[in-house]
Amino acid sequence: MVRGGNWKKIDRSLWKGRYAQGRAFLRAARESLDMAEEGQSGNPIMSNAVLALIAYADALSIRLGGIQNAKDHATLPQTLKQAMGERAEKGQLDRLQRLIGQKGRIHYDFRMASIDEARRYTAQVEQFAEWAEGFLQ
Numbered sequence: 001m002v003r004g005g006n007w008k009k010i011d012r013s014l015w016k017g018r019y020a021q022g023r024a025f026l027r028a029a030r031e032s033l034d035m036a037e038e039g040q041s042g043n044p045i046m047s048n049a050v051l052a053l054i055a056y057a058d059a060l061s062i063r064l065g066g067i068q069n070a071k072d073h074a075t076l077p078q079t080l081k082q083a084m085g086e087r088a089e090k091g092q093l094d095r096l097q098r099l100i101g102q103k104g105r106i107h108y109d110f111r112m113a114s115i116d117e118a119r120r121y122t123a124q125v126e127q128f129a130e131w132a133e134g135f136l137q
Helices: 012-035 043-065 073-087 090-100 103-108 115-136
Strands: 007-009 067-069
Touching: 007 073, 012 043, 012 115, 043 067, 043 073, 043 090, 043 103, 043 115, 067 073, 073 090, 090 115
Parallel strands: none
Antiparallel strands: 007 067
16 A cells, blocks of 8 residues: 555545444444443543544545545544545544544543543534534435
């Protein structure tokens, strides 16, 4: 596969797998929120939400540009911008940047996120996913 910038060229037909994964991770986050009890860690919920975010962004970049992010996830917004061109909305790219910037804290930090934090984070991912759905259905 040919690389360029922060991405690699990839067969466009592979977008469907990443899309299915995005939907599944988001569903898992929602279901976990529904079952959550106050005082429990929100990190596992947020982990599923961030994995959904990454999968949705990958699905978009693969389907619309034939590329997938090939470096750390911090470069995902640049890859998506490259793939989408003028179709990429600045507000959604900013949302993606802000949400992906929390990945390290969600997965590796010692601090336990609250269920309320998980609910807010997941709601932001859902807004990104709703926007992405317009290009993926």
